[in-house]
Amino acid sequence: METAAPTMATGFLPSASLVEALIHISHEVTCMDRLPYIHARNTASTIRRIKLLSSLFEDIREAKSPLPPSSILCLTELFSTIRRTKALIQECAARSALWNLMQAELVSRQFYALAVEMGRALDILPLSLIEVTGDVREQVELLHKQARRAQLFLDPNDRRRREELFQVMAHSNSKDLGIDCKKVEEIMIGLGLRRVSDYKEEILRLEAEIQKQAGTGGLIVISNINNLISLVTYSKSMIFGEDGNGAIEEDAGKHSMAHQRKLDRSLSSYLLALSVPDEFRCPISLDLMRDPVIVATGHTYDRSSIAQWINSGHHTCPKSGQKLIHTALIPNFALKSLIHQWCHDNHVPLGDDEFPSTSSETESSGRKSSAARAVDHISAMKSAVEAIKMTADFLVGKLATGSPEIQRQAAFELRLLAKSGMDNRRIIAEAGAIPFLVTLLSTHDPRTQENAVTALLNLSILDKNKVLIMEAGAIDGIVDVLQMGKSMEARENAAAAIFSLSMVDECKVMIGAHPKAILALVGLLKEGTTTGKRDAATAIFNLAVYNANKVSVVDAGAVPLLINLLMDDKAGITDDALALLMLLSACGEGLKEIRENRVVGSILVDLMRFGSPKGKENSVAVLLGMCRNGGEEMARRLLINPRSIPSLQSLASDGSPKARRKADSLLRLLNRYCSQSHHA
Numbered sequence: 001m002e003t004a005a006p007t008m009a010t011g012f013l014p015s016a017s018l019v020e021a022l023i024h025i026s027h028e029v030t031c032m033d034r035l036p037y038i039h040a041r042n043t044a045s046t047i048r049r050i051k052l053l054s055s056l057f058e059d060i061r062e063a064k065s066p067l068p069p070s071s072i073l074c075l076t077e078l079f080s081t082i083r084r085t086k087a088l089i090q091e092c093a094a095r096s097a098l099w100n101l102m103q104a105e106l107v108s109r110q111f112y113a114l115a116v117e118m119g120r121a122l123d124i125l126p127l128s129l130i131e132v133t134g135d136v137r138e139q140v141e142l143l144h145k146q147a148r149r150a151q152l153f154l155d156p157n158d159r160r161r162r163e164e165l166f167q168v169m170a171h172s173n174s175k176d177l178g179i180d181c182k183k184v185e186e187i188m189i190g191l192g193l194r195r196v197s198d199y200k201e202e203i204l205r206l207e208a209e210i211q212k213q214a215g216t217g218g219l220i221v222i223s224n225i226n227n228l229i230s231l232v233t234y235s236k237s238m239i240f241g242e243d244g245n246g247a248i249e250e251d252a253g254k255h256s257m258a259h260q261r262k263l264d265r266s267l268s269s270y271l272l273a274l275s276v277p278d279e280f281r282c283p284i285s286l287d288l289m290r291d292p293v294i295v296a297t298g299h300t301y302d303r304s305s306i307a308q309w310i311n312s313g314h315h316t317c318p319k320s321g322q323k324l325i326h327t328a329l330i331p332n333f334a335l336k337s338l339i340h341q342w343c344h345d346n347h348v349p350l351g352d353d354e355f356p357s358t359s360s361e362t363e364s365s366g367r368k369s370s371a372a373r374a375v376d377h378i379s380a381m382k383s384a385v386e387a388i389k390m391t392a393d394f395l396v397g398k399l400a401t402g403s404p405e406i407q408r409q410a411a412f413e414l415r416l417l418a419k420s421g422m423d424n425r426r427i428i429a430e431a432g433a434i435p436f437l438v439t440l441l442s443t444h445d446p447r448t449q450e451n452a453v454t455a456l457l458n459l460s461i462l463d464k465n466k467v468l469i470m471e472a473g474a475i476d477g478i479v480d481v482l483q484m485g486k487s488m489e490a491r492e493n494a495a496a497a498i499f500s501l502s503m504v505d506e507c508k509v510m511i512g513a514h515p516k517a518i519l520a521l522v523g524l525l526k527e528g529t530t531t532g533k534r535d536a537a538t539a540i541f542n543l544a545v546y547n548a549n550k551v552s553v554v555d556a557g558a559v560p561l562l563i564n565l566l567m568d569d570k571a572g573i574t575d576d577a578l579a580l581l582m583l584l585s586a587c588g589e590g591l592k593e594i595r596e597n598r599v600v601g602s603i604l605v606d607l608m609r610f611g612s613p614k615g616k617e618n619s620v621a622v623l624l625g626m627c628r629n630g631g632e633e634m635a636r637r638l639l640i641n642p643r644s645i646p647s648l649q650s651l652a653s654d655g656s657p658k659a660r661r662k663a664d665s666l667l668r669l670l671n672r673y674c675s676q677s678h679h680a
Contacts, residue, residue, distance in 0.1 A: 018075050019061050025079065026054035029086050032093075037192045038100045039092055041155050042111040046089075049118065049147070050082055052139045056132060063131040071130060077121035085114050096205035097191040098228045101165060104158040112152040119147030120610060124643075161190055184235050199236040203229055280339050283319050284309060288343075292336050293329040297322055298391070298417040298424075300332050320416065325398065325409050330391065388424055391417065392431040399436040404445060411440055411451035418458035425462040434459065434472050441477030446486035453481050453490050457497040466504050475501075475514060483520035492532040495524050499539035508542070512549035522556040525565075530572040533565070537576040541583060550587040559584060559593040566603050575615045578607065582618040585625040595626050601637045608647040608663075613656055620651060620662040627669055635673040645670075 030051045035043045060067065067075075088110055092100055100107065122144040127137060164187055193199055206229045282289045282302035291303040297317040301309075306329065309318060316323050395417070398410035414433055418425050433455070440452035456474060459465045478501075482494035498517065501507045511517050521543075524536040540558065543549045558580070565577040584590030594600055600622075607619040626634040638644040645667075652663035 016061075018072065018079065019057055022057045022075060022079055022082070023054065023061060025082050025086065026050050026057060029082060029089070030054060032086070032089055035089070035092055037097060037190065038104065038158055038161075039107055039111070039155065040157075042108060042153060043089055043092075046085055046111055046114065049115070049143055050085065052143050053078065053082075055136050056140050059132040059136050060130060065131050068126050068129045071126055074121050074125040077124075078118065081114055081117045081121060088114070094205075096202055096209055096228075097193065098165070098202065098232065099206060099209050099225065101158065101162050101191065102228070104162050105154055108152060108154045108158075112150060115147055115150035119144065119150060122147060123609075157190075161187060184231075185239050188232075188235060188239075193232075196236065196240055199232055199240075202232050206232065280335075280342065289335070289339060292332040292339070294332050294391070295329065296324045296326050296391070297413055300335060303329060322412055323409055325406065325413065326394070385423065385427070388417070388427050389431070392424075392428045392433065396428075396431045396433045396436065399433065399440070404443075404448065407440065407443075408445060408448040408451060411437065411448055411455055415451050415455040415458060418455055422462055425459050425465055429459060429462070429465050429468055434465070434468050434474070438469075438472045438474045438477055441474070441481055444486075446490070449481060449486050450490040450493070453478060453485075453497060454493045457493050457500060460497055460500040463504070466501050466507060469501065470507055470510065475511060475517070479514055479517050479520055482524060483516060488529060488532060491524055492528060492535050495521060495528075495532065495535040495539050499535065499542050502539065502542040505546070508546040508549065512543050512546060512552060518543065518549065518552045519556050522553070522558050522561065525558065526561055534573045534576050537562075537573055537580050541576070541580045544580065544583050547587065550584055551589050554584060554587070554589045554593060559590060560597065563594075563597050563600050563603070566600075566607070574607070575612055575618075578611075578615050578618040578622070582621050582625075585622050591625060594622065595631065595634055601626070601634060602641060602643075605638070605641055605644050605647050608651055609643070613659070616651055616655055617659045617662065620648070620655075620659055620666060624662050624666045624669070627666060627673075632673060635670055639670060639674060 030047055032047065088107070092107060095103075122140070125140075125144075127140060132140075164183060167183075188194075188199075193202055206225055210225050280288055282292075282305050283299070284301055284305040287302070289300070289302040292300050293303045293306065294300050295306060295317055297320050299317055299319045301318070306318075310324075310327055315327075392414070395410045395414050398406050399414075402410060414428055414437070418428050437452045437455050437459075440448055441456075443449050443452070456469055456478070460469055478494050478497050481490050482498065483491075485491035485494060498511060498521065502511055518540065521536045521540050524532050525540070528536060540553055544553050562577045562581050562584075566574055566581075581594065585594055604619040604623050608616050608623075611619060623634075623638065625631075627638065648663045648667050648670075651659050652667060653660075655663060
């Protein structure tokens with residue numbers, strides 16, 4: 001049963017409920033099975049730490065005495081750390097053994113991060129004010145020291161097994177090398193794969209991991225997992241025989257020659273599959289593309305695979321799921337040339353009919369000279385550019401004369417085509433797409449509007465296009481979408497477009513002067529998703545670099561909103577909000593409004609201790625600005641805050657160079673205020 005997190009309705013749970021929740025979740029973790037094969041030592045040491053803490057929690061419950069307020073924050077932080085520890089161990093236990101091994105370093109870093117967080121939480125535990133036994137006090141003090149000295153640990157056994165796995169998979173680069181059967185079996189046994197059922201379960205878990213990764217768009221990761229499935233499948237056949245009855249063959253000679261040839265072919269296919277770069281694989285067949293072609297969406301497939309897909313009655317792009325507005329297949333000569341060169345370099349045989357020669361100039365070995373290959377490559381690049389031009393002209397024509405449905409689809413295809421490649425962005429702009437996309441910003445169709453504003457965002461990445469977009473009068477339409485867009489994604493992408501356009505100084509001035517732009521960005525900062533809030537904060541930051549825009553941002557009500565976001569863990573944009581506050585504190589109006597907020601000082605002190613490295617820098621920078629030039633009141637608040645001086649001292653010794661300088665300056669300033677107060 002998953003333990004509920006302490007609610008934050010009034011800050012924290014009542015102390016008794018919080019302690020009970022800690023005891024319960026600690027018991028859940030300490031009763032969990034250790035991971036027997038991978039991450040064993042990290043798991044064991046983490047569970048041991050939590051078991052020591054459970055004694056502390058039980059002593060606190062038995063004492064039944066009121067807890068000092070300062071201990072509640074520590075216990076809440078410990079609850080969060082233990083809960084994430086439980087989730088990490090559960091995730092590792094449920095995952096494929098091979099995938100756990102591939103992720104060994106990443107998972108070790110997660111265990112290390114949890115140990116560091118435990119140490120930071122214990123930093124603020126007022127142990128001397130809590131009624132516990134002497135033994136428990138000594139255990140917690142020792143645990144605190146160990147957590148403070150925690151180092152990243154990658155189990156040598158995990159490292160060795162992972163290197164051996166990489167060595168096995170590295171043989172894919174040589175077709176003459178075979179897999180060491182004994183080494184593969186040794187690796188598998190070391191991961192707990194001993195029976196046929198273990199191998200089947202491993203394959204199922206790897207396939208489940210593919211489904212999980214597919215939702216995040218990790219195509220390279222998916223390819224790696226597919227390679228692992230191929231390895232496990234081949235190893236199962238190699239170790240247990242084709243019948244898979246669970247008994248390991250004692251005599252390799254019992255295999256028939258036919259079966260051995262089948263294994264050899266399986267191995268050869270496996271090695272070749274491992275070596276093919278992902279960008280050379282057809283998204284449909286996952287095999288090496290022999291004749292790559294571009295479809296209307298801009299995606300590339302092998303001709304035979306996509307032709308079979310279309311001929312079977314499908315009228316959508318397999319990769320994007322979008323309807324194909326035409327079924328022409330445009331040769332991708334550039335990619336074909338690269339695949340041809342890769343095949344030559346890796347001794348992969350290809351028939352002349354698949355890659356016909358375009359030059360009679362060859363070396364004595366039968367391979368083309370470097371000059372001939374260069375000519376081929378240039379020719380292929382020119383052909384690819386021409387193909388993109390044809391596609392862009394076709395789509396712009398549909399924007400100009402098509403029905404609303406065709407316009408929606410054409411805007412989507414341009415959005416995809418502009419997503420990658422500076423040449424694509426240049427060609428689309430030269431085809432005249434920008435004015436038509438600007439017109440579509442005011443459409444009543446949500447999808448068309450979203451496609452249009454996102455296409456403009458993608459096109460704006462090219463600096464020359466920024467000027468063209470502004471000259472087309474796009475800013476009015478983009479701001480309208482930002483303020484009243486038909487979908488949240490359209491509003492968020494409008495904010496991102498403003499950020500991209502404002503990279504040019506002239507655009508900062510023009511956008512900042514727009515009567516609704518900054519107000520609309522502040523509105524998204526309040527109403528958007530985490531991504532939308534981050535896009536809005538980044539766009540506002542970029543505009544506020546221009547001094548005249550700072551006052552407009554303050555007048556739009558950004559400061560109290562940003563301070564609230566610092567306290568909102570769910571918003572997930574603490575660093576972005578803090579960076580913008582730091583920038584606004586550089587103008588008088590912004591600094592005044594920040595100073596007037598009574599809680600901002602204590603928030604910034606906490607962020608100096610628990611924030612990210614950049615967050616710590618910005619926190620101390622804002623505090624320093626608040627205490628300078630008439631900031632005596634803020635200085636007094638810091639001096640009476642018991643966490644201020646220790647946090648500043650810690651930052652002055654362990655922070656980044658910039659943070660150390662700011663912390664030193666603030667400590668000296670507070671020291672002067674303190675001396676003046678004593679003399680007065």
